[in-house]
Amino acid sequence: MNNSARMQELITLKTIAETLNHSSTLQPMLQNVLGQLLDLTGLTTGWIFLMDASHEYEFVADRNLPPALTYRDKQPMKCGSCWCVDKYWGGRLHNAVNILNCKRLEDAEEQRTADTGGITHHATVPLRSAERSYGLMNVAAPGKNHFTDSELALLQSVALQIGGALERIRLFEAEQRRARLFSKAGEFGGELAKMAAGSGTRLCLVADRVTRLIGETFPDWPVAALFEPEEGGYALRSLYAGSGLSREGISADGLLLPLLMRGAASSRPVRASAAELAELRRAAGGNGTRLKAAFAAAVPSWCQQPAVLVVACSGKEEEAAQVDAVVIEAVAEHITVTLERVKLEEQQRLLTRLEERNRLARDLHDSVSQLLFSLSLTAKGVEGMLVGENDGPAAAAVRDMRQLSQTALQEMRSLIKQLRPAGLEAGLLAALQEYGAMLRLEIHAEMEGVSQLPSQAEDTLWRIGQEALNNVVKHAGTGAADIRLRLLPDRAVLRIEDQGRGGAAERPSTEGAHYGLANMRHRAELLGGSCTIVSSAGNGTVVEAVIPLNGFSR
Template structure:
């Protein structure tokens, strides 16, 4: 190769650029680049520090270190500060510097750690990209105490290349982390959605949320804090030190406390070390706050929902709280948590309304059937009294027979309503219970089953209520005394079909019924509350079929 310095410099930069593009592993890349750089420049030793913060550094690459710096597994490269790092932290090291006394080499000589191979000084070059700095590149050679301006310029150009490569790798790693975190968030959301399909009490839901955060996102600490109307806060649930607690204790914060500020201002905020340490003073958190968290950081996020709560997340590494990727994930997490809490609250309200509607329906049925029969019994009994007073024995006996018939009808109607209130007989199985219920209505019910598996109790009760309503509709509207009930089960679904061969209904009647029929609306609501699908098909004079499809957890 030509000895022209300019050509050698361009060749060196080209070789370094090619080397930087061959790996996405930072230590491997830096070690390879360092070796190439020393080979091309005729220097003998070098090392690279990546610096994350004050006194937070790591020697990630080195080549041909003298024995004095290899002492006790490179202990001199891992302990204490040095003059070049002090200048780096003081922001006084912005360009390649021509020779610095090396405290690490001087210590090796002073404490007899080993030979320094004649190396007493080194050149130091900051590694950066734009206004961001990542660390230091140090190079040296035995007896070399001066670098020319051309050599420093070349080292500076190489440092810019290395800094850009580090920035690229960090962006790549951050994007990978972001993708992984959002994948975990998806798993968290699915697990939370599966568990909260049914209404849950606040305490149980809060404990589930913080436990799933640890399970799927692997953050060491999570807490749910709810604002109360009097301006105080309630600690609903905490997960830390590998256990979950639901203290439900009241928390009182001063006006300027950082958690109160987050709640008031309505946007996420990172806590300082001092603010994280304040958490250890709170009852209910003290025993669950990991000791590693006190040297790290935490982030609090307001929950935009009916509870007005705060989600508190603790990190085991201080830099995570300021990471853009983590902040995006944690803000999305807060949205999922707020939605789950609101959905659970709405589900509880829906069920309460359904109970009220069920009671109202039973009240109407009692009024329309049993109440009228009892009124007839009362009036007939009064008539018997008059007939007996007038010695009209034959007419009195006929009225008593009417009383017996009315009382039997009232008793039958009352038993039907009681059965609707309490699903007795489900112990023998859903199909058997529906068959018995149909028989008591005077229907001949044919049952058929396909597949075997245990159904969750909420699913069994929902299918039971839907089956009851469907059989009632057969009795009242189908004009037939026969019905068929089919239950198909597999690992993923449960399908219940109730069909008859009655008079059926026209499309116009079906549309009208869908808008005014409380029974059809209730069946559909029960199905959709379990994430299922309700279908009614019917043809005039060709029967009606109701099909309920319920997804199941494997």
């Protein structure tokens, strides 16, 4: 190589290095560098593809393309494959090489779409930095069908410079993305804390709000879905895709089930496979083309298995894989901490209510109950004195007074029992049996299942069972009742049946029956359940309360 050629190479490398060092925006930088390279080497035509691991490429820069490659807004450069692209994806392109001919130009000649400008061959140079590959640069000139070793070496040096600049821009963009996403994560945490107030500890009550908040806070995450464990698998609780909520369009039992299982078992977000990402793209509809990666992270659900949050990310695949997973983990921790706080607050409220009930029970026992007991004893003593002397109207009135005081005392003890139930430690069924015995009812009890009831569900079923047994005593005209408790994986069912006079719905409202029945229904509905009462005259009454168990703290 003569001194003049050597000097020209040095000038080329220096000029391109200066351009790269002063550039921070990807596409203008590549466009400028490509133009300078062609001007300094005497070549006329060039183009650059950026590639990713998912076998997709982006046409980002070009200069002096022949008409055969520019028709329809350069459509031949934006789709399809060619020999150099195939070599790159096949891992067979490591250095600058001669390509015997250009498939894109060859196709244009065969189809006679436009003039190729005399270009038939080009050199292909991979854009690399250390061990990372970014894409391809192709350069050509009319009538040139071979590049010398020195020309290829120069092109390889320029490609390494471009690769280093691409790595610098990638790292800069990744840090920008990280900073932006973590700033959004802080906003998300604040909004989540406000949103969760008053929602209770049931995940299904906040699922739509969580996924919507994720979608609206993070524009780079077009898809957010929340799955909750259900009967050995998972059920979709909420899906936010693009701009709206849905509970359909994505199956937890198909391609996504392995992702959900891996996410639930891992302490860190796990990445979706290509097939799993394709399923999320299908669910996202028009927004699916933006998705480059997806991750699954475990969040609490108050069941034996955690719920799983699935988030799909847009942006460049590798950057999303390295940056978004960390932020998704932070978002999952926000959800975990918030729900744990809400759980503790609800437990505190339960304790406060229990303490207030105990205080009322103590006060009633120490004051009103003792007074009624004293009144009953006094009335009994006066009755005894009157009966011995004169069994007249006064004795009858005192007798009625004694009976009323004893009835009032029994009602007061029943009320105290309701306020401060003793026996739930032994289980709901045992407590209801004991309560029925106190009411002098013959109870036949049966239980199916061995699952532990959440405290909220147990307390609600206890109150419903008390009201039902009280109604048996007051209205059924029978001294017996059947109690059956079924503990299923997803719900608890309490059934209380009597063979009494029935006709609960026809009783006058002055008896308070309608209020009691409505109160039982209301208690069940507060927990997302139901309470049905079937009662007809002469055929007894059946009370059945169903409480769903998914999402409760145990």
